[in-house]
Amino acid sequence: MATEYWMQGPVDGIPALLQPVAHTLLQARAEINALMAGFPEDRLWEQPAGVASPGFHLQHLRGVLDRLFTYARGQLLSPQQLEALAAEGQPVADAATLLAAFDQQVDKALAQLSQTDPATLTDFRGVGRKQLPSTVQGLLFHAAEHTMRHTGQLLVTVRVLSS
DSSP states (O other): OOOOGGGSOOOTTSOGGGHHHHHHHHHHHHHHHHHHTTOOGGGTTOOGGGOOOHHHHHHHHHHHHHHHHHHHTTOOOOHHHHHHHHHTTSOOSOHHHHHHHHHHHHHHHHHHHHHOOGGGTTSEEEETTTTEEEEHHHHHHHHHHHHHHHHHHHHHHHHHHHO
């Protein structure tokens, strides 16, 4: 097994306080791409025992990063983001397209992390229409945690479908 990202040292260009977020996103991307290599396309939208399909997880992983990083910038979701959220779970793309979209979203997240001023980490950020209270740091770390949570769920679902 390759050395995990958190043990490879700092990610260039990412502020020290945000290294755990970058490490988590890079680790998730590596694990997901390795996991999905050779996965049967015809099983992408299957839901064994009623759990979320691999396709859903891939859509949601991209979407949640997009949404939480949008909130971290202090912005509301666009109509396009709300449409994408409503479409999560719909079999609209193949695995390669979903993986490419997730990889691109990780790249966008890393770029945003590199531009995040650590002095803003405790700044208030409202979440959703109700503007529930969070902070820049809270949103970025939750994005990483949520990404890894779905990575684990995807791993189990893919293994069940591949057995």
